[in-house]
Amino acid sequence: MGRRAVAGHKRTTLDLGAWLCWEDEAGQGLRPPKARTWAPRGRTPLVRVTGKGYGRVALAGLVCAQVGRRTRLMYRTLIRRGRPVEVKGFGPRQFTALLDAAHAQLGGSIVLVWDNDRRHLGTVMRAAIEARPWLTVFHLPAYAPEVNPAEGVWSVLKRALGNLAPRDTDELAVMVKTKLKRMQYRHGLLDGFIAQTGLILEPP
Numbered sequence: 001m002g003r004r005a006v007a008g009h010k011r012t013t014l015d016l017g018a019w020l021c022w023e024d025e026a027g028q029g030l031r032p033p034k035a036r037t038w039a040p041r042g043r044t045p046l047v048r049v050t051g052k053g054y055g056r057v058a059l060a061g062l063v064c065a066q067v068g069r070r071t072r073l074m075y076r077t078l079i080r081r082g083r084p085v086e087v088k089g090f091g092p093r094q095f096t097a098l099l100d101a102a103h104a105q106l107g108g109s110i111v112l113v114w115d116n117d118r119r120h121l122g123t124v125m126r127a128a129i130e131a132r133p134w135l136t137v138f139h140l141p142a143y144a145p146e147v148n149p150a151e152g153v154w155s156v157l158k159r160a161l162g163n164l165a166p167r168d169t170d171e172l173a174v175m176v177k178t179k180l181k182r183m184q185y186r187h188g189l190l191d192g193f194i195a196q197t198g199l200i201l202e203p204p
Contacts, residue, residue, distance in 0.1 A: 018109035018136070019072075020201070021064040021102060024150035025090055025117075026157075028176060030055045030166060054082035055169030057176050060090045062102055063149040063193055064110075067201050071190040073153065074102050075180050079173050092124040099135065109134045116142060152193030156183065 061075040076098045080086055087094070103110055114120055116139050129137050145151045160179045166172040183189060194201070 018111045019064045019066045019106045020111050021062045021113065022148050022150045023060065023062050023112060023114040024148055024154070026059045026061075026154040028057050028059070028161065028172065030169065030172060055172060056080045057169065057173050058089050059154070059176070060094065060098055061150050061153050061180075062098065063153060063190060064102065064106060065194055065201055066108070070187045071194065072106065073180070073184045073190055074098065074105065077173060077176060079169055081169050091119060092122065092128055095119070095125065096128045099132070103134055109136070111136045111138065113138050113140060113148070115140045115148070147197045149193035149197055152196060153183065156189070
């Protein structure tokens with residue numbers, strides 16, 4: 001089911017001569033993901049975490065592909081320190097800012113593929129999509145992360161952050177951005193995320 005849906009996106013993308021972009025969100029807190037490491041036998045390594053306050057970095061990313069062009073990764077971050085006045089996460093304003101920036105950088109129409117999160121389906125978001133003639137949107141089937149290449153980005157990011165213990169949210173944000181920026185230059189890795197979905201982009 002998921003692959004048939006993606007095939008429809010592919011056909012529309014070729015018809016429009018557009019970029020095919022998959023979107024997804026993730027987040028990372030101050031407690032680092034667990035990862036394997038080397039240590040002397042019998043001495044289990046310990047990663048000390050400060051545990052001071054609340055901190056989280058919210059993420060939204062796009063994996064963008066077009067036949068004959070290098071695959072691109074674009075992202076935005078939101079730092080959350082637990083203050084009442086902070087934006088709690090990505091909403092229509094943040095999503096449209098990301099999509100507008102992608103449109104400007106890619107220089108062409110976009111076929112956006114994302115899940116059925118309620119933030120993607122709201123009235124404000126639908127109006128923002130309709131106001132952008134260069135944007136065509138498809139929704140993934142329910143519970144189908146295996147057909148979204150952006151999931152691969154978060155998986156690699158989590159592994160890269162394994163056993164790292166930032167002192168505060170600002171240091172965490174720097175770590176996250178550094179890892180994602182390096183990933184932006186690994187076009188073969190980005191192509192691998194797409195290949196894992198079973199989708200092959202071909203010239204029309």
